[in-house]
Amino acid sequence: MRIFTFLGGVYFFLYFVLPESAVTAIGMKAHHEQISNGFIVIGAMAVGLGIFNIVRAHGSRVVFQRPGWFNSFALLVGLAAIISATAVQWIESTRNSRDISSVQVLGEFATRITDDARTPPTDRVVPPLAQRIAALVRYGDERTELIESHTNLSVEAGTNGATSVLVGEVRERLAAARVKLGELRAASWERLTEDNATLLTQFSQDAAKLASSYSIIKRSHDAHSTSQKVYDFLFDGLFNQLGSAMFALLGVYIAAAAYRAFRVRTVESGLMMMAAVIVMLGQISFGKEIYENMPSLRQWLLEVPNSAAFRAIRLGAGVAGLMLAIRMWLSIESKSFSSGRK
Template sequence: MNKEIIIRLFTFFAGLYFVVEFILPKEINEEIGLVNIHESVSYGFLAIGAMAFGLGIINLIRIHGSKIIFLQKGAFYSLVLLLGFFSMTFFAIGDWKLNMESSKRAASIGLLQKFAEKVETTDKLELLKLEMKKIPELRDRADSLATLEDANKSSIIFQEASQKVVNEETSSWIKDGYNFLNKGVFVPLGAAMFSLLGFYIAAAAYRAFRVKSLEASLMMIAAVLVVCGQTSFTLMIWEGFSPIRNWLLQVPNSAAFRGIAIGAGVAGLVLAFRMWFSIESGSFGRKK
């Protein structure tokens, strides 16, 4: 079968599920079991996209690796990039492993809780107490379960133990490394980049808000009125800025926003149909 036809069929069926799921009434969806599988199907599709993460990593390693190997311009910075990448990968996996261990311990406590709730014989009660003594957080409480009734109503003991495990702060060089890279590099650099907007918005406003045309003037007036309406200093001068700001945002602004959104939504819908049915004349606009 022609490869293009196979690709088009897969494209069509991938989209068909969501369209059918939306079109069918909720009652029919429940009857045919679509409601039960919807979450799993959605995760399946998300997983397909998520699996592509390696493409970015391969691209980074190819470009920066070749700069290092051939000692091209910028090789030092490429080395920094790749060192940052490999060390963060190592520490992130280590941190995940540490968290998984504590999650497993919490899960085993949860399992014992479920077992305790359905214990019916003294043999099983003894088994439960034996298992509790293996867990440090439950060791001291094991003997407090004297009877079957005690065991069946002991959920609070297990919940407290589980909470202790979850809140436990494990100190380890892996966690230190992860926290250093996360809280010392990733988070603050992202915040610093975001804060550059404070400078750039002033520069952009200076450049744009000049009374050189009616359009620029209107844009400037609207912006100034909104800023005045949300700054305590200008509100001290005149309280009327606040209702003007609110009116601007709630009436003309939201109407224009809706007009743009409807137009973009319709355009997206038409394009979605083209994507779904793979309607293209060659590749993206190649003239016939």
């Protein structure tokens, strides 16, 4: 148990304390991204815990129709709705990503052909140049047709000003890519000449631009899909509004609390109220009408006494946190945590 806690921290501890040369020499730097991802994965695997708990607690209330079962039902409906809406929207989005990727391949493939022709790879076998170009041109023809049909569909679905600019851009880039495809088809590909290499590079750049415009138009088209609208409705219409409203309640409660509870009975509470009033008046539009230097007074209060006192609190808490972190990592204070099963 303790060894697991220690192992959990040892990697990051070593990564931070070892000199960069040592971190590089032992291969930590090269795989740091993947190892860090591994740590995130461990936490990410717990995502189901919350859902499981909620379904267990509220599901049983609905099934056995215990008091408040209707509210539990509403909760489960909300949960199911957001999970399904996100899942459907994600599936559609993944499908579109594949579609976009299939266009990106054009530019990447052209670059790869040039690279391989210049420096033939030793670790894999590649087909002859002419054969690769023929495959590129054939694939390019297919993709450009697909882009054209999708762009036409977007136009048929209705365009606004912004979309029509995008559509114009895609069509322009599509025409440029087709011209280059024609030139690729016409050129001789016995070997890679400088002219041919330039042609391939230009095609690769045009194809990348086409892919990026196409991805934007495709995504803006998808933004009008039903799944996206359902997701937007749940987020903008319910989640966002309910979240804001819940916290906005505190705005009125704080007013009632200010009237009932903020009583000046001692010098200290007087100081507290004075500071609160200066901060409030200093940041509002009417503050300077009451006293011209109110914003400066507020600034001074926040910069000097507040910052000093808050820094003392932070440093105190920080040192305590550091001690806790060390004790936690070294399992010095883990008796209650590892005292076995109960």
